[in-house]
Amino acid sequence: MSVTTGPRTGRRPLGVLRAFSIAVAGAGLMFASACSTAGDSDSAAGSAGTVEVFAAASLNNAGDELAEAFAEDNDGAELEFNFAGSSKLVQQIGQGADADVFISADEENMDAAHDLPEFDGAEPETIATNRLVLATSPGNPAGFDSVDDLSTTADFRLAVCADGVPCGTLANDYLDEREDDGHGLGPSTVSEEANVSDVSTKLATGEADVGFIYSTDAKALQENSTDGEVEVFDLDGVEPNKYPAVLTTAGEDNDDAAAFLEWLTSVRARAILESYGFGAA
Structure with missing residues (x-):
């Protein structure tokens, strides 16, 4: 599940100047290219990134709407979801799967994730509840x-x-x-x-x-x-289970991942989750 954005514009390399007779023209080309490159760099810094989200399977129904809303609020940033059972997600991350954000359907599997180096120093935050x-x-x-x-x-x-x-x-x-x-x-x-x-x-x-x-x-x-x-x-006696979310160590280096984790506690994100039946955090 994702909201796909177009590819970023890359830098355009200069041609090699081989003759002294076109040195002046070459200098002009270099100046123009430098200006263009600076503009591209500024654009890239504010353009969309991709966030790899490993999320509990019960979030599957809400995934598309969350991705679309997050992209609208964050300059087209893209969410790539991997939905599975929480214990399976912990196993996948421990085996080297790339993940920026992990959302568990309970605190027990989040505790298990804390034992992995991929979550060193992680501080999970509850984003919703379910029953x-x-x-x-x-x-x-x-x-x-x-x-x-x-x-x-x-x-x-x-x-x-x-x-x-x-x-x-x-x-x-x-x-x-x-x-x-x-x-x-x-x-x-x-x-x-x-x-x-x-x-x-x-x-x-x-x-x-x-x-x-x-x-x-x-x-x-x-x-x-x-x-x-x-x-x-x-079911009498069954307490609602909490959904904690956290950045991996890789996600800590991804500005869009950090933005997504913060966005999950926003009014808009919570309204979407509540529309699918999730309780407040």
């Missing part, structure tokens, strides 16, 4: 009326994020607590997905009857469903 919910596929084919149906409904298909991914950690903790209280899962087929976007896809396509996703993803499912209503159930 885990249980959602049905369009039309609610399994007939879920409440979260309690997880224990009583027969032969339903449940999709969850893999443990370690923020949405998976939250879901598994919630299910463990229910089991400890004597409300384990009823007969079900459980599929583990790489990130919350994959769980949402399972629900949207009817490959799962219910799934644990974020309220932002549930909102998108409800708005895009053409096959019936998507039921959404709140």
